[in-house]
Amino acid sequence: MSQTAPSFATLYDAVRRIGQEVAAKHADDIDKKARFPFETIAALREAKAFSALVPQAYGGSGLKMRELGMLVSALAQHCASSAMVLAMHYTQLCCVVRHHGGVAFFERFMREMVERQWLMASMTSEVGTFGDTRSSICAVQAEGERFTLAKDATTGSYCGHADVIVVTARRNAEAGASDQVLVLLREGDYKLEQTTTWDTMGMRGTCSPGFKLTSSAPLEQILPEPFGDISAESMVPYSHILWSSLWTGIAAGAHNKAATYVRGVARKNPGTTPPTAVALADLTVQVQTMRHHWQGLADEFDAIAAAGTDAKDLTSIGWALKMNSLKTACSDAAPRIVHGALQVVGILGYKNDSPFAMGRAYRDALSASLMISNDRIAAKSAALLLVFKDE
Numbered sequence: 001m002s003q004t005a006p007s008f009a010t011l012y013d014a015v016r017r018i019g020q021e022v023a024a025k026h027a028d029d030i031d032k033k034a035r036f037p038f039e040t041i042a043a044l045r046e047a048k049a050f051s052a053l054v055p056q057a058y059g060g061s062g063l064k065m066r067e068l069g070m071l072v073s074a075l076a077q078h079c080a081s082s083a084m085v086l087a088m089h090y091t092q093l094c095c096v097v098r099h100h101g102g103v104a105f106f107e108r109f110m111r112e113m114v115e116r117q118w119l120m121a122s123m124t125s126e127v128g129t130f131g132d133t134r135s136s137i138c139a140v141q142a143e144g145e146r147f148t149l150a151k152d153a154t155t156g157s158y159c160g161h162a163d164v165i166v167v168t169a170r171r172n173a174e175a176g177a178s179d180q181v182l183v184l185l186r187e188g189d190y191k192l193e194q195t196t197t198w199d200t201m202g203m204r205g206t207c208s209p210g211f212k213l214t215s216s217a218p219l220e221q222i223l224p225e226p227f228g229d230i231s232a233e234s235m236v237p238y239s240h241i242l243w244s245s246l247w248t249g250i251a252a253g254a255h256n257k258a259a260t261y262v263r264g265v266a267r268k269n270p271g272t273t274p275p276t277a278v279a280l281a282d283l284t285v286q287v288q289t290m291r292h293h294w295q296g297l298a299d300e301f302d303a304i305a306a307a308g309t310d311a312k313d314l315t316s317i318g319w320a321l322k323m324n325s326l327k328t329a330c331s332d333a334a335p336r337i338v339h340g341a342l343q344v345v346g347i348l349g350y351k352n353d354s355p356f357a358m359g360r361a362y363r364d365a366l367s368a369s370l371m372i373s374n375d376r377i378a379a380k381s382a383a384l385l386l387v388f389k390d391e
Contacts, residue, residue: 005061005114006048014047015071023079027205030081031360034204036161040075040082045117053090053097058107059114064305065238066298069245073291076249077256080364081205083249085119087242088157092120092166094238095182098310101224109184118186121162123213125154131373134231135177139170140222148216149183152195156211160194163187167213168227180227183217190215202363233314237301240323244294244330247368248287251334254341254361255280255287261345261356276344283340290333297326317388324381331368338362 006014023040030037044050053068054060063071068090076083093113100106112118124133131154138151149169159165167183170176196210223230258280265274300322304313313319342349342358349358 004048005051005056005059007061008063008067011047011049011052011061011063012067012070012074015044015049016074018043018047019075019078019082023075023082027079027081027360030079030205034199034207036158036207037079037082037085037205038161040079041085041119041161044082044086045119048114048117049086050089050093050117050119051114053093054110054113055097058110060110064298064302065241066295066302069242069294069298072242073245073249073252076246077253079205080246080250080361081203083246084203084206084243085158087246088122088239089120090242091235091238092122092164094234095166095223095230096184098234098305099182099223099225099230103220103224105218105220106184106223116163118163119158119161120164120166121159122157123151123153123155123159123165123167123211125156126168127152127154127210129177131376133168134180134228136168136170136180137177139173139175140181140183141173142219145219146216147183147219147222149213150215151213152210153213154196154210155208156192156213157208158206159192159208159211159213161207165190165213167215171226178228182223182227182230183215184221184223185213185215185217186221189217189221201366202360203367229311229315232320233310236323237297237314237319240327241294241298241301243368243371244290244326245298247330247334247365248290248294250361250365251287251290251337254338254358255283257349257356257358258283258341258344261348279340279344283337283344286333286337286340290330290337293326293329297322317384318390321381321384321388324377324384327372328369328374328377328381331371331374334368335362335365338365 022043026039051060052063056062072083072087096106128137129135141148165185168180171179171181191214193212194209198207198209262277262280338361345356348354348356352359
């Protein structure tokens with residue numbers, strides 16, 4: 001490992017501190033103004049958190065899925081928007097780390113990521129595809145050693161604040177809608193025109209309105225593997241596992257506030273157990289269940305990746321069902337746990353100016369079931385179950 005690459009323990013301590021001292025301080029202002037979490041992102045960059053999953057051979061920390069999830073979850077307890085940016089950055093970076101194919105450009109990019117700590121964003125949605133990331137209308141247009149690409153995206157995840165954007169598109173003008181590639185664009189390769197606003201109920205700091213993108217870059221910036229493989233083997237597991245770790249962090253943050261409140265009540269009445277302690281005990285079970293769910297699948301992913309059998313195992317029906325179940329279970333559990341914490345705390349959780357306020361966590365957690373609709377995922381699982389035989 002490079003001498004400058006921090007270990008997991010060092011990164012975890014740094015991210016926890018950033019969460020407590022930076023993210024928590026600015027979270028309410030970020031939420032109120034729907035502004036980008038500049039302070040937290042700067043602190044994460046200083047801690048070299050953005051290159052955490054770059055392999056040690058390229059100078060990074062080489063963290064595994066479970067370790068990345070722990071970073072995201074720790075940050076989410078204090079500012080879910082900041083944690084979502086970090087989770088989505090890792091999801092984009094993993095596509096390069098796991099699918100660069102030995103292309104010199106991408107190998108240089110990983111080394112430069114360690115030095116520059118670029119923030120990566122994504123543009124996988126498109127007007128006319130109705131949220132289906134495995135379908136594109138726009139296409140790469142090759143011109144000599146370069147290409148041009150124009151895309152009208154319904155959502156550009158914090159693209160206006162990123163250094164790098166990865167974009168899905170059809171391989172060429174003759175390709176079918178699902179014959180896609182993933183293109184990496186750096187600052188200077190593209191121009192953005194904002195087309196919609198981002199005035200949302202929750203996750204307001206992720207700043208993800210729609211954009212029209214126009215770009216031109218060398219052909220070497222197109223990842224060599226088909227996006228279908230990248231999606232199944234990397235983008236889907238990273239997004240679903242890291243999102244679930246994030247939602248667990250939101251739930252844990254609300255639970256921690258409820259626990260602090262109940263302990264305060266208990267101190268005022270020594271020798272008695274507050275009635276709300278029973279409800280708190282139930283919430284503890286629910287948070288633990290969420291945590292074990294995502295960590296168990298993170299460990300399974302890490303084992304598959306270490307064994308080098310990704311293509312077989314990560315494209316199986318059984319794995320797809322596990323990912324679908326994880327996403328729906330954790331996205332449903334998070335707002336339920338925050339609601340339970342609110343009931344434990346009572347009116348102090350309802351007041352926005354209280355140290356026990358639950359409003360932001362509640363609104364952020366409600367986004368979970370909408371990020372790829374749970375109804376859509378359930379329908380896909382239902383279809384898969386018709387042909388799946390569990391062994």
